[in-house]
Amino acid sequence: MQDYLLLMYNDATDQAAAADDSAWQRYFAFLHQSGCFDGGSSIGAGQSFRKSGTAAGSADQLSGFIRVRAEDLLAAQQFLTGNPIYEAGGTVEIRALPRD
Template identity: 60%
Template sequence: MKDFILLMHDDAVRAEDGAAWDAYFGALHRSGCFDGGSSIGAGRRFRKDGAIGAGALPVTGSIRVRAADLAGAEAFLSGNPVYEAGGTIEIRELPRD
């Protein structure tokens, strides 16, 4: 199994439904592949030359899961309130270095 992180971006129109999040986290726990997650508060981006890329959506939360491959990690999109509300979820593998 590989480790993946699902990064939730701030572009969903209605992802604040507590019942939907409870159901989603319940499904994640039942999968046996859930390794935690959290909302992410406000912050700032920095770059030494001062040029911050325009258009990047803020990341508002993360979820860590285990899956055999990227396709397996994509299965965890189903039921995610941000994804279901039309928001962006970025999935990245977390290589073991």
């Protein structure tokens, strides 16, 4: 099993649906039942830094993360279903967490 992060962005086309507490409760129940959920959190405001030049990306675009275990990237995509950000038209990026 590989570890993955689901990075949720603050770009849902339906912000009310993305913030629906009951949808999040159902989603987290699904994650817990999968046995592959390893935590997560919302992410507050922040800023990107770079020693010189302009920092890449905007720290304000990320709104939260979820850590899961899956066999591969394709299997990790099953955790998109029911995610309130994803279901509301927002972006969820899936990233592998390699074992270094």
